[in-house]
Amino acid sequence: MDTTAPRKRSLDDGLESPRDNKTRSAPKISKARACAECKRHKIRCEFRAGESTCTKCTRSGIKCVVNDFSQKFVDDDGIWKSQASATMHQLQAAVSHLLRQGGLPELSTYSSGDALNGPSPAASYHAHRPSIDRSQTQTSHTDGPGVVMDVTREPSPEQDLQDPDLVPAPMRSLYEVTKLRNLRNNHIEAPKQTLLEEDFISQRLISLHEAEELFAYFSRTMNQLLWGGIILVHRDLTSVRRASTVLSAAVLTVAALHIPNRTETLNRCYNEYVSLVSNMALTRAHTLDDIRGLCVGAFWLSELSWKLSGHAVRIATEMGLHQSYQRLTRGHTDQYERAQLWYLLYVCDHHFSIAYGRPPVIHEDVAIRNCETFLGLSMIVPGDIRLLAQVALFMILTEAYRMFGSDTEQALTEEDFGQLRVYNVAVDQWRLLWQPRSADSAWVRTYPSKGVVLHYHFAKFQLNSLSLRGLSPSNTPVFSLDRKESANVAISSAMACLNMVLEEPDIRDAIVGVPIFTHTMVTFSAVFLLKVAINWNTAYLSINARQVRRLVERVIELMNCVSAGERHLTRHIARGLGKMLERFDTWEATWQFRGSTEAALDGREVPGGANAMAQGFPPPDLIYGMVGTYGFGLDENLLDPSMADFDFLTQ
Structure with a gap:
């Protein structure tokens, strides 16, 4: 048999064994460097040291072209790598820019696995919309039908079934199972490193010099009046700008509102602040300073107060601030700032629930009920005492709100006055406890302790004004002793509020910079006294119409002479009370004329103009359009500057 004859190759013949792979060397790229001319003549191509042309081409005087394929491969590879490297740097720069604009972590924080488990670029962008660059605010709401619901998952580890926390919040369990980002609570993130470079001051919406002036004004006035500076813990503008653009915008807006002749600056800062707050509505990552920025706006911007306070509380609860007190009492001292902010939010929330006659959002949880324990901590400051008061x-x-409700037509029964006395005693004890604790301040002098007295009168007035809720002179011919006593306490407390604002130097000097709750209660007191003087004569209550008129007139003078911006609430209060005083004068003149006429015709005395009122002037139910939670609550329109010229006596 001829062993040299060709045989049919099998399919396996084309496959090399592992042993063959080990013995067979890798193919080598030829290192031949002969030029084209020498190859054509099939002769040896020789190069002299340091020369790029071979000897034959040199003798012939022709161009020496080297056909070195290995060198060409190396050159081409180098060109490709250079181009690829440039393209990669461009992509990294573009991604970093998008991450900064979207408020996402830096590119270096992402691992290779995030590309598989993280959100899509579109979803991440819409979940973290730009909140700083004003060039984006005009187009941030034009996505239309292209926006899709975010159902991306978190790249977090699987749930440990041996976790000892057996009873978490139900939504937390759903999040642990699904890992859906939109189920995750809002969380605290470190501020972006580029906040200062991207904010509205860097974009020259306001000059740095003017911003520094506004910050300094806020720091030494409003910030000190609001519990000794605990709402703004930053000492300079740069620190605030690096921490929160929302907070810096709020501070500058409020300062511009209080300084005369800053209307243009106020408009710019206000528009920026509103834009930032609007953009953060659906953002999931916030800082404590962002919450402070909402609170600053709530305390001083009347037209936004209710919305901002509610938004701040919602974000704070999603960030777990309501649990900070418990952690603090367990020894976690890093929770002090968060617990303090929770108390501040409680007061902010209740300022406006009282002012608007609406139920508060924050209830009396363990932190609120045990505020004395908080004051026993070593790290508290004098501002904490004022806040906890x-x-x-x-x-x-x-x-009291929960006890008596907010139905403006529901009059107190005689049995209710026993419980009302209990609340009056509680307020008396509150003053005795907290006034000595509130120490004087180098910035606002005796305002801390005098402020306790002012709020004492506010509270007594609010509680006892309930005695007149749902009543009118036409359907209440006789007052019981308890009702009359309580109504007279409301009158005397309202007058004490106004007298204290007018007579106490440190209160009077602070009347511009105080939060709008104080302006609300001062206005509430003046309106209450005017309307009671019109509707209830001296046969019922201890009130002197001329004394009330003079007191309100002095309040108007004070509001007109204070140094403040043109849009400050004091300006609107002065105009509104002035119009009410004009109506009051008209009523007083008509009452005197009718009273004297009736007396001359009948030969009898007219006690307090009761007959004139019975004949239809003024209408018996004149005051009941403004009845609120505590009897004669301030209508929310008065908190809106657009209603400055609204005539409350004709509603």
Whole structure:
């Protein structure tokens, strides 16, 4: 048999064994470097040291072209790598820019696995919309039908079934199972490193010099009046800008509102602040300073107060601030700032629930009920004492709200006055406890202790004004002793509020910079006294119409002479009370004329103009359009500057 004859190759013949792979060397790229001319003549191509042309081409005087394929491969590879490297750097720069604009972590924080488990670029962008660059605000709401619901998952580890926390919040269990980002609570993130470079001051919406002036003004006035500076813990503008653009915008807006002749600056800062707050509505990552920025706006911007306070509370609860007190009492001292902010939010929430006659959002949880324990901590500051004094007072007023409700047509029964006396005693004890604790301040002098007295009169007025709720002179011919006593306490407390603002130097000097709750209660007191003087004569209550008129007139003078911006609430209060005083003068003149006429015709005395009122002037139910939670609550329109010229006596 011929062993040399060709045989049919099998399919396996084309496959090399592992042993063959080990013995067979890798193919080598030829290192031949002969030029084209020498190859054509099939002769040896020789190069001299340091020359790029071979000897034959040199003798012939022709161009020496080297056909070195290995060198060409190396050159081409180098060109490709250079181009690829440039493209990669461009992509990294573009991604980093998008991450900064979207408020996402830096590119270096992402691992290779995030590309598989993380959200899509579109979903991440819409979940973290730009909140700083004003060039984006005009187009941030034009996505239309292209926006899709975010159902991306978190790249977090699987749930440990041996976790000892057996009873978490139900939504937490759903999040642990699904890992859906939109089920995750809002969380605290470190501020972006580029906040300062991207904010509205860097974009020259306001000059740095003017921003520094506004910050300094806020720091030494409003920030000191609001519990000794605990709402703004930053000492300079740069620190605030690096921490939260929302907070810096709020501070500058409020300062511009209080300084005369800053209307243009106020408009710019206000528009920026509103834009930032609107953009953060659906953002999931916030800082404590972002919450402070909402609170600053709530305390001083009347037209936004209710919305901002509610938004701040919602974000704070999603960030777990309501649990900070418990952690603090377990020894976690890093929770102090968070617990302090929770108390501040409680007061902010109750300021406006009282002012608007609406139920508060924050209830009396373990932190609120045990505020004395918080004051026993070593790290508290004098501002904490002033803050907790407000917490303790609003606990009493909130309990009264729950007891007596907010139905403006529901009059108190005679049995209710026993419980009302209990609340009055509680407010008396509150003053005795907290006034000595509130020490004087180098910035606002005796305002801390005098402020306790002012809020004491506010509270007594609010509680006892309930005695007139749902009543009118036409359907209440006789007052019981308890009702009359309580109504007279309301009158005397309202007058004490106004007298204290007018007579106490440190209160009077602070009337511009105080939060709008104080302006609300001062206005509430003036309106209450004017309307009671019109509707209830001296046969019922201890009130002197001329004394009330003079007191309100002095309040108007004070509001007109204070140094403040043109849009400050004091300006609107002065105009509104002025119009009411004109109506009051008209009523007084008509009452005197009718009273004297009736007396001359009948030969009898007219007690307090009761007959004139019975004949239809003014209408018996004149005051009941403004009845609120505590009897004669301030209508929310008065908190809106757009209603400055609204005539409350004709509603």
